[in-house]
Amino acid sequence: MIDTLRLTAEDAAGLLERKEVSGEELTRAYMDAIDERDGELHAYLHVVGESGTGVPIAHKDLVTTKGIPTTAGSRILEGYIPVFDSTVAARCKEAGLPILGKTNMDEFAMGSSTENSAYGPSHNPWDPDRVPGGSSGGSAAAVAGGLAPWALGSDTGGSIKQPASLCGLVGLRPTYGTVSRYGIVAFASSLDQIGPITKTVRDCARLYEVIAGRDGCDSTTVDLPEPVQIPTAEDLQGIRIGIPKELNEAEGIEPGVSEQVQKAIALAEGLGAEVGETTLPRSVDYGLACYYLVAPAEASSNLARYDGVRYGHRAAGDGDLTALYERTRWEGFGAEPKRRILIGTYALSAGYYEAYYGQAQKVRTMIAQEHAAAFEQFDLLVSPTSPTVAFRIGEKAENPLAMYLSDLLTIPSNMAGLPGLSIPCGLSEDLPVGLQLIGPQFSENLLFRTGHALERALGFDFVPERLRHA
Ligand code: GLN
Numbered sequence: 001m002i003d004t005l006r007l008t009a010e011d012a013a014g015l016l017e018r019k020e021v022s023g024e025e026l027t028r029a030y031m032d033a034i035d036e037r038d039g040e041l042h043a044y045l046h047v048v049g050e051s052g053t054g055v056p057i058a059h060k061d062l063v064t065t066k067g068i069p070t071t072a073g074s075r076i077l078e079g080y081i082p083v084f085d086s087t088v089a090a091r092c093k094e095a096g097l098p099i100l101g102k103t104n105m106d107e108f109a110m111g112s113s114t115e116n117s118a119y120g121p122s123h124n125p126w127d128p129d130r131v132p133g134g135s136s137g138g139s140a141a142a143v144a145g146g147l148a149p150w151a152l153g154s155d156t157g158g159s160i161k162q163p164a165s166l167c168g169l170v171g172l173r174p175t176y177g178t179v180s181r182y183g184i185v186a187f188a189s190s191l192d193q194i195g196p197i198t199k200t201v202r203d204c205a206r207l208y209e210v211i212a213g214r215d216g217c218d219s220t221t222v223d224l225p226e227p228v229q230i231p232t233a234e235d236l237q238g239i240r241i242g243i244p245k246e247l248n249e250a251e252g253i254e255p256g257v258s259e260q261v262q263k264a265i266a267l268a269e270g271l272g273a274e275v276g277e278t279t280l281p282r283s284v285d286y287g288l289a290c291y292y293l294v295a296p297a298e299a300s301s302n303l304a305r306y307d308g309v310r311y312g313h314r315a316a317g318d319g320d321l322t323a324l325y326e327r328t329r330w331e332g333f334g335a336e337p338k339r340r341i342l343i344g345t346y347a348l349s350a351g352y353y354e355a356y357y358g359q360a361q362k363v364r365t366m367i368a369q370e371h372a373a374a375f376e377q378f379d380l381l382v383s384p385t386s387p388t389v390a391f392r393i394g395e396k397a398e399n400p401l402a403m404y405l406s407d408l409l410t411i412p413s414n415m416a417g418l419p420g421l422s423i424p425c426g427l428s429e430d431l432p433v434g435l436q437l438i439g440p441q442f443s444e445n446l447l448f449r450t451g452h453a454l455e456r457a458l459g460f461d462f463v464p465e466r467l468r469h470a
Contacts, residue, residue, distance in 0.1 A: 005146035005463045009203040012055045019151040027051035043142035047101040056098030059149035061102040064183035072185040073105040073117040076332025077312040086183025087215045095210045104138030112335045112406035115397045126464040127420035130390040133163030139197045140167040150198045156191045158410030161422040165385035165434020168424045170204045176417035177442045180215035188298035199462045201451040229445045231452035233296045236271040242278035242378030256428025264425040278374045283367045287412035293360035300344030368416040375440045385422040385434030413438045421447040424460045
């Protein structure tokens with residue numbers, strides 16, 4: 001009897017290596033779990049159920065998969081079946097990881113709750129009345145709910161770190177340029193990164209090892225400066241951890257979240273880390289505004305390709321090409337992509353480009369400089385991942401600005417191209433709280449080492465309480 005709720009990817013690999021279970025048996029266990037719980041969680045948009053020699057995986061539905069539907073959570077890509085594999089899907093395939101299915105997401109990764117999916121929301125395995133976060137909410141719900149041992153997500157402003165946090169999981173947003181975006185449905189190209197959502201830091205490092213590295217099909221990628229190290233450390237001797245005041249005292253951080261984060265910081269000190277206060281004077285104040293110019297601007301350009309001719313949905317027409325474009329886009333895009341296309345097109349229009357996009361790029365440079373200054377004194381920075389625990393489905397759906405604040409703490413380091421790891425650090429109101437560790441570019445090994453030592457000391461149980469005795 002395989003307990004998919006408890007089994008880590010590493011455990012699963014061990015079972016396969018020792019031939020205690022076959023690939024078919026492993027996949028069958030996940031398919032049974034999907035039959036049992038996906039009706040409630042709606043983690044998957046498409047179940048494939050492949051089996052093979054490696055540990056099965058779920059891909060966020062913006063990871064292009066040859067012969068397997070890829071919708072990015074949008075009606076406009078309904079019925080699209082790619083003829084090629086994205087680089088990350090190809091690398092997982094080469095590593096022998098069969099695909100369990102494609103996971104639900106906010107449409108084009110625009111959102112923080114998966115409520116913007118054209119196919120209906122996913123539900124948080126800790127409390128199905130609540131969101132799993134987003135936009136990679138389906139991947140997080142699948143892993144936390146025992147419907148996949150690990151999964152890929154994408155993170156533009158926080159879409160891996162935040163759902164990992166809300167579902168009691170580990171999530172890595174890698175250094176920009178370490179993971180190929182070839183074949184990833186593009187949202188904001190200067191920010192999008194693919195990364196793992198897992199139960200443990202070691203699983204996270206293992207999956208990062210599979211997907212990272214230079215890809216000839218994506219000229220923004222580079223080779224890693226050093227091989228990925230699967231962490232074993234149990235102490236934090238010699239690691240200097242900075243607490244940026246603004247990231248830890250921002251308005252809207254729930255007291256219960258702060259409390260758990262402070263406990264984790266004290267624990268880090270107990271493990272030998274040197275902890276001190278630091279500052280990111282303007283990154284938190286200006287991060288969100290800067291992001292909501294840069295991301296929609298790039299999105300408006302990326303989403304221009306959905307015209308009803310090349311992919312997915314096509315509106316019925318009478319031979320007028322412009323009308324075909326308009327009707328297809330009107331019918332195919334939901335409210336959030338439309339909102340972003342409007343904002344982005346406006347910001348990029350003649351006469352406004354310098355005032356908006358140009359200015360935002362300057363602020364972005366300033367944010368990167370502030371982080372670089374903090375890293376002169378500290379090896380890593382720490383904060384809550386999300387200001388709040390998982391909120392109720394519907395609570396923020398009508399208020400885009402309230403929803404945007406979910407990423408207040410993840411966006412600044414993303415704007416600077418930096419890697420961030422979220423690990424669960426405790427519960428507040430019986431719901432998981434995430435701790436965000438931010439490092440300089442290419443510091444993934446240090447993030448894994450630190451995250452692993454803390455994870456062991458924290459002893460957080462990633463199986464959702466209400467499913468423990470089921
Ligand atoms: N919530 C943010 C947005 O809606 C970030 C999403 C993401 O990282 N893909 O843009």
